Amino acid sequence: xxxxxxxxxxxxxxxxxxxxxxxxxxxxxxxxxxxxxxxxxxxxxxxxxxxxxxxxxxxxxxxxxxxxxxxxxxxxxxxxxxxxxxxxxxxxxxxxxxxxxxxxxxxxxxxxxxxxxxxxxxxxxxxxxxxxxxxxxxxxxxxxxxxxxxxxxxxxxxxxxxxxxxxxxxxxxxxxxxxxxxxxxxxxxxxxxxxxxxxxxxxxxxxxxxxxxxxxxxxxxxxxxxxxxxxxxxxxxxxxxxxxxxxxxxxxxxxxxxxxxxxxxxxxxxxxxxxxxxxxxxxxxxxxxxxxxxxxxxxxxxxxxxxxxxxxxxxxxxxxxxxxxxxxxxxxxxxxxxxxxxxxxxxxxxxxxxxxxxxxxxxxxxxxxxxxxxxxxxxxxxxxxxxxxxxxxxxxxxxxxxxxxxxxxxxxxxxxxxxxxxxxxxxxxxxxxxxxxxxxxxxxxxxxxxxxxxxxxxxxxxxxxxxxxxxxxxxxxxxxxxxxxxxxxxxxxxxxxxxxxxxxxxxxxxxxxxxxxxxxxxxxxxxxxxxxxxxxxxxxxxxxxxxxxxxxxxxxxxxxxxxxxxxxxxxxxxxxxxxxxxxxx
Numbered sequence: 001x002x003x004x005x006x007x008x009x010x011x012x013x014x015x016x017x018x019x020x021x022x023x024x025x026x027x028x029x030x031x032x033x034x035x036x037x038x039x040x041x042x043x044x045x046x047x048x049x050x051x052x053x054x055x056x057x058x059x060x061x062x063x064x065x066x067x068x069x070x071x072x073x074x075x076x077x078x079x080x081x082x083x084x085x086x087x088x089x090x091x092x093x094x095x096x097x098x099x100x101x102x103x104x105x106x107x108x109x110x111x112x113x114x115x116x117x118x119x120x121x122x123x124x125x126x127x128x129x130x131x132x133x134x135x136x137x138x139x140x141x142x143x144x145x146x147x148x149x150x151x152x153x154x155x156x157x158x159x160x161x162x163x164x165x166x167x168x169x170x171x172x173x174x175x176x177x178x179x180x181x182x183x184x185x186x187x188x189x190x191x192x193x194x195x196x197x198x199x200x201x202x203x204x205x206x207x208x209x210x211x212x213x214x215x216x217x218x219x220x221x222x223x224x225x226x227x228x229x230x231x232x233x234x235x236x237x238x239x240x241x242x243x244x245x246x247x248x249x250x251x252x253x254x255x256x257x258x259x260x261x262x263x264x265x266x267x268x269x270x271x272x273x274x275x276x277x278x279x280x281x282x283x284x285x286x287x288x289x290x291x292x293x294x295x296x297x298x299x300x301x302x303x304x305x306x307x308x309x310x311x312x313x314x315x316x317x318x319x320x321x322x323x324x325x326x327x328x329x330x331x332x333x334x335x336x337x338x339x340x341x342x343x344x345x346x347x348x349x350x351x352x353x354x355x356x357x358x359x360x361x362x363x364x365x366x367x368x369x370x371x372x373x374x375x376x377x378x379x380x381x382x383x384x385x386x387x388x389x390x391x392x393x394x395x396x397x398x399x400x401x402x403x404x405x406x407x408x409x410x411x412x413x414x415x416x417x418x419x420x421x422x423x424x425x426x427x428x429x430x431x432x433x434x435x436x437x438x439x440x441x442x443x444x445x446x447x448x449x450x451x452x453x454x455x456x457x458x459x460x461x462x463x464x465x466x467x468x469x470x471x472x473x474x475x476x477x478x479x480x481x482x483x484x485x486x487x488x489x490x491x492x493x494x495x496x497x498x499x500x501x502x503x504x505x506x507x508x509x510x511x512x513x514x515x516x517x518x519x520x521x522x523x524x525x526x527x528x529x530x531x532x533x534x535x536x537x538x539x540x541x542x543x544x545x546x547x548x549x550x551x552x553x554x555x556x557x558x559x560x561x562x563x564x565x566x567x568x569x570x571x572x573x574x575x576x577x578x579x580x581x582x583x584x585x
Contacts, residue, residue: 098122104210111132277306317349323343384479386471406450498517515534
């Protein structure tokens with residue numbers, strides 16, 4: 001009887017438990033995300049461009065933190081900016097960049113048969129036929145590169161999120177001045193040597209290359225040392241998805257490593273570095289000369305500023321060139337005269353519809369800063385200025401003034417504008433060239449100028465010849481004849497073409513040149529003849545030492561727009577030794 005009662009009680013308890021379970025809520029899911037075989041983490045759009053919310057325990061914090069170290073936009077922004085079309089019947093793979101696509105290694109795509117089928121750059125879709133491919137990316141030898149397998153589907157883009165690391169190494173001396181040093185690097189955990197490497201050359205405007213490496217511990221040591229050296233080395237640990245900025249301090253002569261470490265770039269600097277690049281060359285010399293109690297001195301100043309802004313499809317490149325040579329006697333400021341005075345601004349903006357093609361707008365401005373005087377020495381007791389008009393008529397005489405203004409500041413002044421299409425013909429590491437076709441406009445203004453025609457007596461009329469020779473005898477030849485030039489405005493506009501080329505000879509020389517030609521419309525309509533304008537700008541630089549450079553500048557301007565305007569035919573040569581301080585990034 002007791003056994004029957006216990007059995008009935010047990011059945012009753014099971015029945016009540018079943019009723020309770022059927023009406024109760026299910027247990028909560030486990031926290032976190034399930035790990036699958038997906039190649040990339042599932043990341044929400046808003047988590048790529050800002051820090052993860054502290055209230056959410058499910059965000060991929062490691063990836064958000066890593067993305068904060070990049071000099072590049074978020075992955076989603078890079079995808080939006082890339083407008084590479086996907087052809088019908090193909091898919092694409094997208095690999096984002098951490099710093100700048102031009103500073104990171106190229107990408108190689110292999111098919112399932114281990115054959116190369118395509119090349120690409122980070123930040124651009126690589127279009128492929130549907131199938132299975134192996135993506136090789138990163139720095140080093142073929143075995144050291146990072147490999148990612150992808151399955152391409154038609155009309156779809158596969159994004160591979162960075163699980164690798166980026167490393168930028170800038171070499172400076174003890175005074176924190178960048179120079180082209182050298183080093184060797186090895187990965188310690190797998191003992192992979194990467195060989196000898198050079199830093200950037202700031203005098204040539206080079207930028208810091210970006211290593212794309214597997215995460216791990218790396219050792220940087222002096223060239224020629226063994227891998228297990230205990231001197232002249234530093235180490236850096238690379239974490240997945242992060243870009244590391246590293247400064248290596250070396251002795252400039254021996255390339256011995258003194259120290260090094262990771263630098264932290266603030267948000268404002270990172271935002272500036274994403275889009276802006278700049279460079280500065282400053283050179284000069286001072287000359288002192290003494291002869292017969294007369295001191296003559298000269299100061300030469302040279303400044304070259306380069307500014308580049310690149311964002312989305314727009315690229316703006318500007319150069320400011322200032323060359324000034326001042327000469328003065330006995331250290332007197334009132335006796336200053338300039339033998340070279342050149343100020344130029346060149347600005348070019350390109351909107352790239354394609355990577356190699358896009359409309360452009362250019363601006364060029366040239367002028368002189370300082371006035372020019374004709375002077376007699378202060379020791380001269382009898383001297384004479386003769387002023388003539390443009391038709392050789394003598395206007396007046398001046399035997400009192402010791403100096404006369406013959407060219408005011410900013411005269412002449414010229415400006416050029418141009419719009420059209422830009423084509424990048426060749427873009428290689430050592431040579432690049434561009435062709436521009438469009439429409440150009442130029443204007444040149446001169447005013448209040450006088451020319452010294454003392455040696456040219458053709459200005460004299462027959463009746464003035466005897467009088468002039470009498471004055472020469474009276475003033476013992478201490479006479480200067482100045483002819484007043486008419487104020488002039490020269491206009492020219494019409495179709496133009498330009499060819500630009502730059503050749504880099506290793507790390508020692510660079511040659512840049514641009515030829516611009518324009519066919520003015522007005523003379524063509526008036527005279528039905530072609531009178532093209534020409535302008536040639538060429539500079540050749542050869543680096544003798546790290547801070548000493550030999551430069552040669554050649555400029556040629558030719559313009560003959562119409563019968564009424566004065567022909568412009570200017571040639572300029574300049575050779576100088578330039579001691580430069582460069583801050584290129």
